[in-house]
Amino acid sequence: MENPAMKTFKMVRGMRDFLPEEAEMLRLIEDKARRIAQLYGYKEIITPVVESYELLAAKTGEEVRARMYAFKDLGGRKVALRPEFTASVARLVATTMRNEPKPLRLLCIGSLYRYDEPQKGRFREFWQSNFELIGSEKPEADAEIILLTNSLMKSVGLKNYAFKIGHVGVLRGILSREGLAEDAQNRALQLMDKKQYEDALSLVKDAGASEKCLTLLQKMVKVRGSNISKVLNEMKKLVEKYKEAYEAVNNLAEILELVSEAQKLDITVDAGFARGLEYYTGIIFEVYVPELDIALAGGGRYDRLVELFGGEPTPAVGVAHGIDRIMLALQEQKAPLKFQGEKTVMVIPVSEALNQEALRISEILRGEGIPVEVEVMGRKVAKALEDANRRGTPYVVIVGERELSEGAVTLRNMEKKEQSTVKIEELAKAIRTGPH
Numbered sequence: 333m334e335n336p337a338m339k340t341f342k343m344v345r346g347m348r349d350f351l352p353e354e355a356e357m358l359r360l361i362e363d364k365a366r367r368i369a370q371l372y373g374y375k376e377i378i379t380p381v382v383e384s385y386e387l388l389a390a391k392t393g394e395e396v397r398a399r400m401y402a403f404k405d406l407g408g409r410k411v412a413l414r415p416e417f418t419a420s421v422a423r424l425v426a427t428t429m430r431n432e433p434k435p436l437r438l439l440c441i442g443s444l445y446r447y448d449e450p451q452k453g454r455f456r457e458f459w460q461s462n463f464e465l466i467g468s469e470k471p472e473a474d475a476e477i478i479l480l481t482n483s484l485m486k487s488v489g490l491k492n493y494a495f496k497i498g499h500v501g502v503l504r505g506i507l508s509r510e511g512l513a514e515d516a517q518n519r520a521l522q523l524m525d526k527k528q529y530e531d532a533l534s535l536v537k538d539a540g541a542s543e544k545c546l547t548l549l550q551k552m553v554k555v556r557g558s559n560i561s562k563v564l565n566e567m568k569k570l571v572e573k574y575k576e577a578y579e580a581v582n583n584l585a586e587i588l589e590l591v592s593e594a595q596k597l598d599i600t601v602d603a604g605f606a607r608g609l610e611y612y613t614g615i616i617f618e619v620y621v622p623e624l625d626i627a628l629a630g631g632g633r634y635d636r637l638v639e640l641f642g643g644e645p646t647p648a649v650g651v652a653h654g655i656d657r658i659m660l661a662l663q664e665q666k667a668p669l670k671f672q673g674e675k676t677v678m679v680i681p682v683s684e685a686l687n688q689e690a691l692r693i694s695e696i697l698r699g700e701g702i703p704v705e706v707e708v709m710g711r712k713v714a715k716a717l718e719d720a721n722r723r724g725t726p727y728v729v730i731v732g733e734r735e736l737s738e739g740a741v742t743l744r745n746m747e748k749k750e751q752s753t754v755k756i757e758e759l760a761k762a763i764r765t766g767p768h
């Protein structure tokens with residue numbers, strides 16, 4: 333019989349462990365996102381991982397809905413792990429925060445859950461920093477969300493990232509004019525999101541769209557490029573007869589002009605671009621790097637979601653940055669983020685009798701803000717020094733009887749392989765101002 337004590341456990345498929353280096357990188361990116369939030373005036377809120385299924389399912393779109401971690405809790409409530417932040421934010425804005433003055437700028441950071449098929453850069457638990465700008469329908473608000481996304485990508489050290497930008501109002505404007513119900517529009521846009529243009533067109537045809545419209549859509553989904561004014565002109569020409577779609581192109585043009593005036597960004601406009609989430613009403617965008625074919629961030633305008641959750645009609649625009657994918661992109665670009673090398677110290681007593689002194693001196697240094705790893709393995713000095721070397725610890729404090737009798741210790745600079753006797757009260761300063 334198998335010995336139950338020998339059983340080992342594996343991680344659940346699609347989940348991930350962050351070992352120290354990765355955990356450090358995740359937290360550093362979060363820090364950068366919080367700094368960007370400060371720079372742009374966003375306040376952080378913390379919402380629950382578990383929300384009602386109904387709330388999360390309302391407008392996320394079929395793709396995400398079908399992949400939710402949904403279950404009944406012990407009280408019989410139908411709940412789910414959040415697959416995105418926007419529904420929670422819209423819930424708050426429709427209820428507790430409904431009387432907050434607008435604009436409202438909110439940041440959420442945390443983990444999300446989707447039963448996606450695991451692959452490179454796609455996990456079932458993943459992390460986002462999510463910015464929402466609530467209460468403005470103006471293009472300046474859309475521009476701000478794009479600009480702060482640029483600031484984050486730049487501040488983590490990403491290179492060659494590019495924005496792909498479209499506007500759901502263009503395709504929806506055409507489809508509404510053709511009398512397509514919202515449901516059929518959603519399905520068509522989701523097929524386009526997956527680049528299944530043929531299927532999308534046959535769905536639109538079956539839903540009763542005219543031949544003229546089909547030809548137009550066929551042309552429209554091919555219009556893309558980084559010569560922004562050329563692409564916008566082509567789009568305008570195509571939708572001349574569709575008022576709402578035409579206005580959507582104008583809105584897109586206004587936003588792009590604001591963005592380009594403020595920053596030089598690498599932008600491709602894509603008229604056939606659609607995103608899986610159903611709640612978008614205006615511009616939509618994603619961020620890519622050449623090394624990966626998955627989006628690092630995605631966002632857009634959603635003017636009707638708060639209303640749908642029982643709030644006042646409230647225009648809003650937001651973006652979610654995929655932290656796992658930003659990490660992956662940084663690794664691919666060999667530009668991993670690092671802490672600004674804090675000087676760490678290892679404190680080693682020369683004998684067990686000095687353990688207590690070693691602890692006392694370690695506490696003094698920590699009190700001065702110096703990170704200390706104290707020897708806890710009972711090793712001889714030579715062995716512990718070997719370990720400090722292997723870890724790249726820059727300084728070692730050796731606590732010995734003779735120095736101690738004069739209120740001093742030995743401070744060793746590991747890189748220079750030099751050491752000197754230093755008074756305990758001068759130790760912190762000596763480490764901080766090193767090298768010796």
Ligand code: AMP
Pocket residue numbers: 416446448453454455456457458459460609627628629630631652653654655656657
């Ligand atoms: P979405 O909420 O679908 O607009 O996604 C926004 C961003 O979250 C994407 O651009 C990705 O960077 C990230 N993301 C979405 N799904 C996953 C996943 N399964 N694994 C890792 N990151 C994801």
